[in-house]
Amino acid sequence: MDAAALVDALRSAADPEKYPQRxxxxDGGVLGVRMGTVFSMAKSFTGLPMTEVDxxxxxxxxxxxxxxxxxLDFKVRKAKLPDDERRAAYELYLARHDRIDNWDMVDRAAPRVIGGYLHDRPRDPLFELARSTDPLRRRTAMTAPLGFVGSGRPHDLADVxxxxxxxxxDADPVVCKPVGIALKYAGVQDEPALRAWLDQHASSLARPALRYAVDKLDPAVRRAYLG
Structure with missing residues (x-):
């Protein structure tokens, strides 16, 4: 099992006219493989050594x-995965972040690979990513918390x-949507805390982020924030 075998399998399933990946x-170009096929093939290669993932x-x-x-995502879903392998997945994601050039790469792996690893660890790496000039790194900063926000622990919500x-x-469309989504799920855990945050920041929050953030609120409250 190696990287070349997975690439060969993807190439054999390619149909760029049917799956142009719009x-x-x-800037990397596409093979033209159905997304469900990419996911199922990746799952069958979960045992791929980390050097081959690299x-x-x-x-x-x-x-x-x-x-x-x-x-990487399928690897860390294993409940009994040794912590050194979980750490290796986390470190590889961050070390090769430059190879992320589309939003779905972040969304697929950041919650479990990054957020899951940081569940009981300091969140300094997320704040560093949030200050990056790269919008995809900022997306990682806001998507990774989906791996721990559901706990409802006060310090998790405070970090979100x-x-x-x-x-x-941040009005970049790559960033503002995950900001709103993370806020929405924080509000599911603690609506008063979300509303207190919105009372302070709603006027400056990018509009798409605001729409996602208030999505779970009572309709009357939602309308009040949206104006």
């Missing part, structure tokens, strides 16, 4: 790199609100 906005990330085309992040405060005015 959602892909990077090699996948050297690919120019979009699908092999997306598959690499899917493999602090990260959102850093990125509240």
């Amino acid at each position: 959602h892909y906005h990077g 090699r996948l990330l050297d690919a120019t085309a979009y699908e092999p790199r997306l598959a690499a992040f899917c493999v 609100f602090a990260l959102a405060s850093l990125l509240a005015e």
Whole structure:
């Protein structure tokens, strides 16, 4: 089992006319593989050694790199995965973040690979990512908390609100949607805390982020924030 075998499998399933990957906005070009096929192939390669996952990330085309992040995600879903392997997945994601050139690579792996690893660890790496000039790194900063916000622990929610405060005015579409989504799920755990945050930041929050943030609130409250 190696990276070349997975790339060969993806190439054999490619049909670029049928699957042109219009959602892909990077510069690497596409093979043209159905997303469900990418995910199922990646799952079958969950046992791929980390060195081979790293090699996948050297690919120019979009699908092999997306598959690499899917493999990382499938690896860390294992409840009994040794902590050193969980750490290796976390470190590889961050070390090769430069190979992320589309939003779905972040969304596929960041919650479990990054957020899951930081569940009981300091969140300083997320704040560093939030201050990056790269919008995809900022997306990681706001998507990773989906891996721990559901706990409802006060310090988890506090970190989500602090990260959102850093990125509240970020109008980049790659960033503002995950800001709103993270806030929405923080509000599911503690609606008064979300409303207190919105009372302070709603006027400066990028409009798409605001729409997502208030999505679970009572309709009358939602209308009040949306104006």
